[in-house]
Amino acid sequence: MATRDRSLHPGDALVVVDVQNDFLPGGTLAVPNGDEVVTVLNRYLAAFARAGLPVFATRDWHPPDHCSFRARGGPWPPHCVQESEGARFAPGLALPPSTVIVSKDTLREQNTYSGFGGGDLDRRLGEQGVRRVFVGGLATDYCVFHTVKDALARGYQAVLLTDAIRAVNVAPDDGRKAEAEMIRLGATPLRHEMLAE
Numbered sequence: 001m002a003t004r005d006r007s008l009h010p011g012d013a014l015v016v017v018d019v020q021n022d023f024l025p026g027g028t029l030a031v032p033n034g035d036e037v038v039t040v041l042n043r044y045l046a047a048f049a050r051a052g053l054p055v056f057a058t059r060d061w062h063p064p065d066h067c068s069f070r071a072r073g074g075p076w077p078p079h080c081v082q083e084s085e086g087a088r089f090a091p092g093l094a095l096p097p098s099t100v101i102v103s104k105d106t107l108r109e110q111n112t113y114s115g116f117g118g119g120d121l122d123r124r125l126g127e128q129g130v131r132r133v134f135v136g137g138l139a140t141d142y143c144v145f146h147t148v149k150d151a152l153a154r155g156y157q158a159v160l161l162t163d164a165i166r167a168v169n170v171a172p173d174d175g176r177k178a179e180a181e182m183i184r185l186g187a188t189p190l191r192h193e194m195l196a197e
């Protein structure tokens with residue numbers, strides 16, 4: 001399987017990163033235009049369903065006194081508190097019932113921004129024989145970036161779904177820089193219309 005192969009095969013998986021209410025418009029930590037990823041991700045979800053390939057969904061799943069929250073000296077307003085409405089997946093996201101949900105950064109002092117560092121994504125992918133991950137979601141410059149970087153470091157091939165990510169952009173270029181860095185590290189950029197089915 002070539003790294004730049006644009007068709008889906010056994011060993012491929014879709015990893016949807018943190019498409020949760022708090023990261024969408026109206027949420028406590030809304031990513032600009034974050035809701036735009038939902039429609040595009042649904043197209044990828046349909047393609048993976050047709051190919052009979054597994055889907056993983058990571059979620060920020062923080063305790064109420066998480067270290068990344070401003071009250072604790074962190075950079076962010078409270079978001080994605082365990083069991084809250086804000087922590088739920090976007091209602092329009094068509095995750096299949098078989099989706100493997102990976103909760104991350106669930107501990108007070110843990111803030112890795114990565115499904116690998118802060119959850120058990122690696123083990124769950126391994127159980128299903130996954131070798132190549134297609135990654136989209138929120139946000140480009142944080143949890144997507146760290147998840148893709150960690151996937152590559154662990155020997156997975158990574159495909160970055162450039163039409164299904166949006167950035168926080170604390171500095172205006174953060175998203176663009178994160179995207180360039182993921183590609184430099186070895187991720188293959190893909191848009192839905194390039195996917196051969």
Ligand SMILES: [Zn+2]
Nearest residue numbers: 060062068080
């Ligand atoms: Zn968080």
